[in-house]
Amino acid sequence: MASKTTGTLNLISILIGLFGDFEPKLVHAISGLIHGNPRQAGETGVQYLIRINSLTDAALADADANAKAVMGS
Amino acid sequence: MKHCSVLLVVLLIVNCTSCRHATTSTNPQVVFAATILDAATALDAFSVGLHAASDGIEKLQTTEPGYYQSIHPYLVNLARLELTASATLRAAKSGDTAADWKGALAAISNAAAQTDPTVFGFKNPQTQAEVKIVFASLNAAGAAIAQSFGNGGK
Numbered sequence: 001m002a003s004k005t006t007g008t009l010n011l012i013s014i015l016i017g018l019f020g021d022f023e024p025k026l027v028h029a030i031s032g033l034i035h036g037n038p039r040q041a042g043e044t045g046v047q048y049l050i051r052i053n054s055l056t057d058a059a060l061a062d063a064d065a066n067a068k069a070v071m072g073s
Numbered sequence: 074m075k076h077c078s079v080l081l082v083v084l085l086i087v088n089c090t091s092c093r094h095a096t097t098s099t100n101p102q103v104v105f106a107a108t109i110l111d112a113a114t115a116l117d118a119f120s121v122g123l124h125a126a127s128d129g130i131e132k133l134q135t136t137e138p139g140y141y142q143s144i145h146p147y148l149v150n151l152a153r154l155e156l157t158a159s160a161t162l163r164a165a166k167s168g169d170t171a172a173d174w175k176g177a178l179a180a181i182s183n184a185a186a187q188t189d190p191t192v193f194g195f196k197n198p199q200t201q202a203e204v205k206i207v208f209a210s211l212n213a214a215g216a217a218i219a220q221s222f223g224n225g226g227k
Contacts, residue, residue: 037110039098049103052110056166059113060159066120067159070127070152
């Protein structure tokens, strides 16, 4: 999973606290959409490419796991 | 308070369709990778909403059995389309130029839009309000995909 800003996660957790079981996954999804993944200081182009490809794999793996859970329900 | 939270979640998801990954690179490979990441993140957000909706309707299986029987296949279909889109994105990421990932994402948003999961002859009139909350994140994520990657999207 991609790293997220703790402060924003906490804020979102508080604001959507009434979602119960849905909250942790929803926070993860929202945070990913908000922050994006800018190139970090000192990061080369190749390193950036590797990092965002890794984030892509993680997002797709998570998406697949959620979809399979629905199909199995 | 619960409805305000739902509204906030919806606004965050929809508004962040423009929160693209901040790359200033003109390298086509980097730009493409960032675009695929945007698509994968949007798909992940949709899957989270889908899973949440599925969990939500499971809790209605005994109190609203007709609704469950009606809506469960809709969610399963969206899950199948999600898996197809995910595979297509992986193929595109691996260099398959024929992989129509935009089409796969459009298929999801189009399928999601064909049904309003909150409209049904519920046995309990109060169920609709609960269902709207259950489907809030899924509907928002589907709209975000349509806005960013649907017909006419990038």
